[in-house]
Amino acid sequence: MEDSTLWWLAAGAAVIVELLTGTFYLLMLTLGLAAGALAAHAGLGLPAQLLVGAAVGASTITAAYLYRRSRPGDPPARADRSVNLDVGETVHIEAWQSDGTASVKYRGAQWTAIHRPGATPVPGAHRVAELVGNRLLVDRI
Numbered sequence: 164m165e166d167s168t169l170w171w172l173a174a175g176a177a178v179i180v181e182l183l184t185g186t187f188y189l190l191m192l193t194l195g196l197a198a199g200a201l202a203a204h205a206g207l208g209l210p211a212q213l214l215v216g217a218a219v220g221a222s223t224i225t226a227a228y229l230y231r232r233s234r235p236g237d238p239p240a241r242a243d244r245s246v247n248l249d250v251g252e253t254v255h256i257e258a259w260q261s262d263g264t265a266s267v268k269y270r271g272a273q274w275t276a277i278h279r280p281g282a283t284p285v286p287g288a289h290r291v292a293e294l295v296g297n298r299l300l301v302d303r304i
Contacts (some may be wrong), residue, residue, distance in 0.1 A: 166212060170200030191227050195220020242293035251290045254301060259284035269299065276301045 174196035180238025181189035207215070232272060240246045249270075256265045263284060265276045276299045279292070280283045289301035 164207065167201070167203035168199045170196055170203055170216070174200060187226055188227060190222045191223035194223050226245055236238075239293070241295065249291050249294060249299070253291070253304065254289055254291060254299065256284075256286050256289055256301070258286055264298075267299070274299050 174193050175190050177193040177196055181187075195216045195218075198219035199212045202212040202215040208250045237243070244250045250279065252269070254267045254269050254274075254276065256264060256267055259278075263277060265284070267274050267276045275297070276289065277295065278301060282303070285303055288304045290304050291299050292299045294304045
């Protein structure tokens with residue numbers, strides 16, 4: 164059996180495993196296996212095929228990892244508007260207490276509001292940024 168056939172069979176097996184598991188990195192590894200097959204078609208020896216396959220596979224996996232890491236992550240569920248309908252709503256804070264909390268009337272009930280660490284509490288209109296337990300974390304508008 165030709166070396167290129169073995170490379171293509173390994174690439175096909177990797178694609179099948181990727182379809183069953185949903186691991187994107189296996190697709191990048193498959194590109195390395197395909198590069199090894201192309202190196203075999205070019206008539207390179209087995210050590211060169213292994214080197215080409217490993218280099219292409221490792222570089223595509225590294226590139227995919229760095230790209231994924233550079234993208235901002237999803238917001239936590241407590242700050243996601245599609246999960247928590249309170250996020251983005253406006254509340255009016257009359258006065259802040261000395262402990263950094265405020266009592267606000269929101270949705271017909273009394274809530275405790277807190278501000279972000281490092282922010283200066285100022286009375287007025289605020290937007291709900293997220294829910295922290297049963298407290299509203301608010302940002303000044």
